[in-house]
Amino acid sequence: MDSVQVYLNQLISKIAEGNFLALARALTLVENDIAPASDLLKSLSINRAVPVVGITGPPGAGKSTLVNAITDELCGLNKRIAILAVDPSSPFNYGSLLGDRIRMAKHFNHPNVYIRSVATRGSLGGVSAKTIEMVDVLRSSNFDLIIIETVGVGQSEIEIAGLADKTILVLVPEAGDEIQHIKSGLMEVAQAFVVNKADREGADGFANNLQKMVREQQQQIPVFKTVADKNVGISSLCDWILNEGPSDRTKIEYFLAEQAFRLIQNKRMKDIDKNKILTLIKEELASKHFNMYQFVERML
Amino acid sequence: MDSVQVYLNQLISKIAEGNFLALARALTLVENDIAPASDLLKSLSINRAVPVVGITGPPGAGKSTLVNAITDELCGLNKRIAILAVDPSSPFNYGSLLGDRIRMAKHFNHPNVYIRSVATRGSLGGVSAKTIEMVDVLRSSNFDLIIIETVGVGQSEIEIAGLADKTILVLVPEAGDEIQHIKSGLMEVAQAFVVNKADREGADGFANNLQKMVREQQQQIPVFKTVADKNVGISSLCDWILNEGPSDRTKIEYFLAEQAFRLIQNKRMKDIDKNKILTLIKEELASKHFNMYQFVERML
Numbered sequence: 156m157d158s159v160q161v162y163l164n165q166l167i168s169k170i171a172e173g174n175f176l177a178l179a180r181a182l183t184l185v186e187n188d189i190a191p192a193s194d195l196l197k198s199l200s201i202n203r204a205v206p207v208v209g210i211t212g213p214p215g216a217g218k219s220t221l222v223n224a225i226t227d228e229l230c231g232l233n234k235r236i237a238i239l240a241v242d243p244s245s246p247f248n249y250g251s252l253l254g255d256r257i258r259m260a261k262h263f264n265h266p267n268v269y270i271r272s273v274a275t276r277g278s279l280g281g282v283s284a285k286t287i288e289m290v291d292v293l294r295s296s297n298f299d300l301i302i303i304e305t306v307g308v309g310q311s312e313i314e315i316a317g318l319a320d321k322t323i324l325v326l327v328p329e330a331g332d333e334i335q336h337i338k339s340g341l342m343e344v345a346q347a348f349v350v351n352k353a354d355r356e357g358a359d360g361f362a363n364n365l366q367k368m369v370r371e372q373q374q375q376i377p378v379f380k381t382v383a384d385k386n387v388g389i390s391s392l393c394d395w396i397l398n399e400g401p402s403d404r405t406k407i408e409y410f411l412a413e414q415a416f417r418l419i420q421n422k423r424m425k426d427i428d429k430n431k432i433l434t435l436i437k438e439e440l441a442s443k444h445f446n447m448y449q450f451v452e453r454m455l
Numbered sequence: 456m457d458s459v460q461v462y463l464n465q466l467i468s469k470i471a472e473g474n475f476l477a478l479a480r481a482l483t484l485v486e487n488d489i490a491p492a493s494d495l496l497k498s499l500s501i502n503r504a505v506p507v508v509g510i511t512g513p514p515g516a517g518k519s520t521l522v523n524a525i526t527d528e529l530c531g532l533n534k535r536i537a538i539l540a541v542d543p544s545s546p547f548n549y550g551s552l553l554g555d556r557i558r559m560a561k562h563f564n565h566p567n568v569y570i571r572s573v574a575t576r577g578s579l580g581g582v583s584a585k586t587i588e589m590v591d592v593l594r595s596s597n598f599d600l601i602i603i604e605t606v607g608v609g610q611s612e613i614e615i616a617g618l619a620d621k622t623i624l625v626l627v628p629e630a631g632d633e634i635q636h637i638k639s640g641l642m643e644v645a646q647a648f649v650v651n652k653a654d655r656e657g658a659d660g661f662a663n664n665l666q667k668m669v670r671e672q673q674q675q676i677p678v679f680k681t682v683a684d685k686n687v688g689i690s691s692l693c694d695w696i697l698n699e700g701p702s703d704r705t706k707i708e709y710f711l712a713e714q715a716f717r718l719i720q721n722k723r724m725k726d727i728d729k730n731k732i733l734t735l736i737k738e739e740l741a742s743k744h745f746n747m748y749q750f751v752e753r754m755l
Binding site: 203409424448 | 497500502591714716747
């Protein structure tokens, strides 16, 4: 066995024991695609039984506060929790969009809580391959629960829905106006709705409408009302997170097949030089009527 | 010339003249990837000088109402406008997430306004390739402006930022709480901020904070205050849309290079059977510790 593999095996067994330093090192290797990352991933013992909960919703819904409250509650139950905060970032300068997650600082020193931010940089495609790989690293440690927090109602939560076993969509009472146009699609994405800031006007009406919508579609999606910053409604939400039935196997299969397809794609495209394409396009754009489809034909 | 190409040439010249029926037919070919779609795209005279404005923001920000108000205003100026409403949809059943856009119905019969919805179905990756192709079809007609409306603050508006020449991020005063954590990243994504529902409490403070943020980053991003449903602030926003300086050429090059890369990718991957991958994964998942990275290695 070569020395790299010896190192990786040591790292992997430390991760399995719950060593945060080893975990952080492995995540950094994977996040930045540093040399042994691919061997590391192939050597992992990925425990697919660790529940992964996605928490998503539009800006201002109070997702971070909710994640904090959930973490508090679960720490009280002696659970080991990993939180992966996914920050969308610009493809233009690779900067992080959401910056510091100040409100999360509270748990940074808790021995049972591991928190990591990941910027989905450069990926014109929602949850990046990196995030998926990082969740696989987390799955190979000894957590009782992995939480993925991400902002957005659009494509990103659909992708989270694939990555997570169950997805919680966090909304505020004010969302009611637009949500009434959102029908069955949301129910495939979310396994639970949370109406946060439920002490605000219109919360009951909105929650009732969501429940009515769920019934009309003959679904079994719970609607929780929470006031995360006052710890209201958190214990029943946590109860659902810990004790809800098995995940949708079909969804997991679909997701993994997509992931396999993408990985194969990446390997097959390794020889294509993106910078060369960019250079050629810069030249072609001199023509006001540049036709991309003709260009691709010529490239092939 | 074969009969298909004759048909395509007729279609293309009708589109160039602004025939909505021909346009709708071409968009349907492209959206559903019906046989002559690829020849159609290669034959288009794509006018890259037509301005494309992306309008994005979280649910409840009032994007549709704003698009309506902008359209009203520009119709008054005798402009020809195409609106592409991008609805994220579930990858699981290909259903449309946002359903009917009732509030848009108002302009459906205006002779200078063409409205089309597109569901980004099946694409685990934000704005789909289809959307980009449909914009290319719209660019080959005689519109003065193309508006792309999409929901989401997350990945999707980053992709819109690539597709559009300029992107308007619509926010409501209540977003202030979360937006204060969002820093320079947003400024690369949006070329203008709109604080809609600006008759609500906190609007001035929020708009001022945005302006302060812009100044601190030494950017030139205007902050508009609108009350779209009362037509307040619309004319100055439209003035900016019509008369704002040239687009960021670097961004367009980057975007087109990404698109070329994806198109090449798709052509190269045509021989890979996704269903076969799915079938294999179903078998592999019998193992609780299924390792995707080993699986992909075996597949290659």
